Every structure is written in structure tokens, then in C-alpha cells.
Amino acid sequence: MKKNIAVLPGDGIGPEVAKGAVEILGAIGERYGHKFTFRYGQIGGSAIDRHGNPLPDETLALCRQSDAILLGAVGGPKWDQNPPEYRPEQGLLKIRKELNLYANMRPINYYASLLESSPLKKEIIEETDFLIVRELTGGLYFGKPSERTYRDGMEAAVDTLYYEREEVKRIMKLAFELASTRNQKVTSVDKANVLESSRMWREVAEEVAKDYPEVTLEHMLVDNAAMQLIKNPRQFDTIVTENMFGDILSDEASVLTGSLGMLPSASLSESGLHLYEPIHGSAPDIAGRNKANPIAMILSSASMLRHSFGLEEEADTVEQAVRSILDSGRRTADLAGSGIPYSTSEMVEAIKEEILQKD
Ligand code: NAI
Ligand code: MG
Numbered sequence: 001m002k003k004n005i006a007v008l009p010g011d012g013i014g015p016e017v018a019k020g021a022v023e024i025l026g027a028i029g030e031r032y033g034h035k036f037t038f039r040y041g042q043i044g045g046s047a048i049d050r051h052g053n054p055l056p057d058e059t060l061a062l063c064r065q066s067d068a069i070l071l072g073a074v075g076g077p078k079w080d081q082n083p084p085e086y087r088p089e090q091g092l093l094k095i096r097k098e099l100n101l102y103a104n105m106r107p108i109n110y111y112a113s114l115l116e117s118s119p120l121k122k123e124i125i126e127e128t129d130f131l132i133v134r135e136l137t138g139g140l141y142f143g144k145p146s147e148r149t150y151r152d153g154m155e156a157a158v159d160t161l162y163y164e165r166e167e168v169k170r171i172m173k174l175a176f177e178l179a180s181t182r183n184q185k186v187t188s189v190d191k192a193n194v195l196e197s198s199r200m201w202r203e204v205a206e207e208v209a210k211d212y213p214e215v216t217l218e219h220m221l222v223d224n225a226a227m228q229l230i231k232n233p234r235q236f237d238t239i240v241t242e243n244m245f246g247d248i249l250s251d252e253a254s255v256l257t258g259s260l261g262m263l264p265s266a267s268l269s270e271s272g273l274h275l276y277e278p279i280h281g282s283a284p285d286i287a288g289r290n291k292a293n294p295i296a297m298i299l300s301s302a303s304m305l306r307h308s309f310g311l312e313e314e315a316d317t318v319e320q321a322v323r324s325i326l327d328s329g330r331r332t333a334d335l336a337g338s339g340i341p342y343s344t345s346e347m348v349e350a351i352k353e354e355i356l357q358k359d
Contacts, residue, residue, distance in 0.1 A: 012282025014072025044074025054091030117258030134246025261293025
């Protein structure tokens with residue numbers, strides 16, 4: 001199989017983990033006889049520095065000419081004081097919007113060998129397996145107005161949580177479709193006791209549920225959901241929620257696996273051009289030190305093999321290699337505890353060898 005992959009490394013640890021994922025895909029290509037061509041584009045802070053734009057047209061064009069996109073992470077203190085339109089995160093929001101990447105899937109799986117790495121009790125996290133479906137192109141991160149106002153000597157700021165009914169319907173349908181291939185349960189998370197947008201969200205959930213009689217629907221308020229996630233995570237199968245709620249809940253859920261550096265994601269569009277990225281950010285505190293955990297990014301590339309290219313066995317091979325390496329006790333610093341940590345590149349090398357040695 002021949003595929004063109006756009007790689008947007010971004011900032012901070014983005015380039016370090018993206019390099020790892022490219023090496024792993026290279027190993028998969030070698031083992032299974034696929035030809036993956038990687039073409040690089042700029043996004044985020046590095047794109048602002050080079051092109052004065054967090055998402056240059058060249059990058060968008062490159063993505064559109066590719067079969068799938070791998071993205072590292074963007075942002076860093078260097079650009080924190082920039083005006084809103086020159087912030088790295090704008091690049092991220094814009095690529096999601098331009099490519100209509102409306103659904104961000106964030107699977108949360110437990111790893112038997114990492115049970116001790118989580119601050120939570122083993123009995124709580126064991127057998128955890130759920131999926132967060134985060135709406136990605138609407139909600140609070142995109143609603144207008146979003147601005148600072150100065151009227152009559154008074155400074156104020158506004159952000160808007162706006163959803164069109166059809167947008168909610170689209171993400172809800174996807175969540176029900178996915179739940180029907182999993183454990184037949186959707187937890188729709190909202191704040192319907194306060195927010196009108198959430199009341200509409202809830203109505204749509206009820207409406208869509210009628211088409212999926214085999215799937216159970218439950219509603220949960222987001223504050224309770226934040227608590228339930230770490231109190232009894234096994235109760236969840238498929239969580240569907242608004243953009244910012246999903247962002248926050250998934251960072252929280254990463255504690256179940258032991259580190260933010262473990263969680264991959266897939267951002268899906270209706271066009272079939274999808275983007276794969278870890279859920280973490282650019283981690284400026286550890287950037288440039290060959291310390292980051294590359295697994296979230298590597299698992300994102302496995303998801304790309306499965307969802308964009310239909311390469312199920314190849315995706316399984318990557319995931320299995322990650323599990324084997326963790327089972328053998330090898331860890332990057334975020335998970336090493338008092339043990340001797342592997343560097344980013346050592347971890348990538350170990351996973352790569354595991355992939356190439358298997359028959
Ligand atoms: P962050 O996710 O970058 O880091 C939070 C904490 O987790 C840090 O202590 C970091 O060292 C650790 N961490 C994250 N990924 C790791 C990995 N792979 N291995 C080991 N440790 C890891 O979030 P933070 O610090 O709030 O934001 C840093 C920058 O990243 C900001 O500029 C923010 O805007 C940006 N950001 C970008 C995202 C993206 O590109 N998708 C998502 C979230 C934040
Ligand atoms: Mg986030």
C-alpha cells in the first residue's frame with residue numbers, strides 16, 4: 001500500500017514525539033511492505049516564526065493533498081503574550097475548522113503493567129475501557145463573540161457556547177454508532193441544569209437514541225462526570241460531550257492510565273481526511289530534553305493505520321509492541337517512578353525493535 005502522510009510536528013515536544021511516530025510507521029512499512037511518504041508542514045509557534053501565521057496556506061494545501069495527517073503539539077511560553085490571532089493554538093483551531101474535523105475520539109484503556117503508575121487505587125482503574133467522543137469544531141472554543149470589550153470605562157470579556165442542532169446531532173449519531181460496536185452505552189455529559197446549549201444537547205441525545213434501541217442512554221452533569229471518572233471509571237463505555245468539557249475530562253482521564261503521555265486521539269471528518277494527534281500539549285517544561293513519552297503519539301499513528309488506511313493487523317502490531325515494552329518494565333520519565341527512565345529515543349527504538357522482530 002502507498003500512502004502520503006502529512007506530518008505537522010509543531011512546537012515543544014511535538015517534533016520529538018512526531019519523529020518517534022514516523023520511525024514506528026517506517027518500521028511498519030518495512031515489515032508489511034507498505035510505502036509511506038512523509039511530507040512536513042509547519043503549524044503553531046514555529047509557523048508564526050517562519051510565516052507570521054499559525055496555519056500557513058501551504059500547510060493546509062499539504063494536508064489536503066495527503067491521505068492522513070499526523071500532528072505533534074503546538075504552543076509555548078514564547079508566544080503566550082501574542083495577540084489572539086497570532087497564538088499557536090489558533091493554528092490548531094483553524095485546521096480543525098478548515099478540515100471539518102468535528103469528532104475527536106479519545107480512547108481510555110488501562111494497561112495492566114501501569115496499574116502501579118497511577119496515583120489511583122488499582123481496584124478502581126483495573127479493566128477501565130471507555131471512549132470519550134469530544135465535539136471538536138463547535139462549542140465554547142468556537143462561539144462568537146469571543147472578545148474583550150471596553151465600554152463606559154468598564155473592561156469585560158466574553159466567550160460564547162454556541163451549537164447548532166445539526167452539529168449536536170452529527171456528533172451524537174457518531175457516538176451512538178460507536179457505542180453500538182462497543183458496550184452499548186452512551187453517557188451524554190452536559191450542564192443542562194444551567195446552560196441552554198446543554199438543554200438542546202440533551203434533547204438531541206434523546207432524539208438520536210430512538211434510532212438505537214439497543215444502546216442505553218444516560219445523561220450526566222459535567223461536574224458529577226469529573227468526579228465519577230476517577231471514582232468509578234468502569235461504569236463508562238462511550239462518553240459524548242461538548243468541546244471544552246471533553247478537553248478537560250480527557251486530561252483528567254489520563255490519570256487512569258498513569259500519564260498524559262499515554263493517550264492518543266483521532267480527529268475525524270466527514271470527508272475521510274482525518275488527523276491524528278496525542279491529547280497532550282507541547283510540554284515546554286520537558287521540551288528539548290529527549291524526555292517526553294512518545295507513546296501517545298505512536299498510538300495515534302496506530303489509530304491512523306486502522307481508521308484511515310484500514311490496516312487493522314498493522315495497528316494491532318503497534319499497539320501490541322507498546323504493551324510488550326511496557327510489560328517488560330521499560331518506561332519514560334513520566335512513568336518510571338524511582339526506576340531508571342528511558343529517553344524518548346530509547347523508547348521509540350525499543351518499540352521499533354519489537355515491531356521488526358516479531359514474525
Ligand atoms: P501539556 O499537555 O503540554 O503538559 C501538561 C503536563 O504533562 C506537563 O507537566 C508535561 O510535562 C506533561 N506531559 C505532557 N505530555 C507529555 C508527554 N508526552 N510525556 C511526558 N510528560 C508529558 O499542557 P500545558 O503544560 O498546560 O500546556 C503547554 C502548552 O501546550 C501550552 O502552550 C498549551 O496551549 C499547549 N497545548 C497544546 C495542545 C495541542 O497542541 N493539542 C493541547 C494542550 C495544550
Ligand atoms: Mg487539552
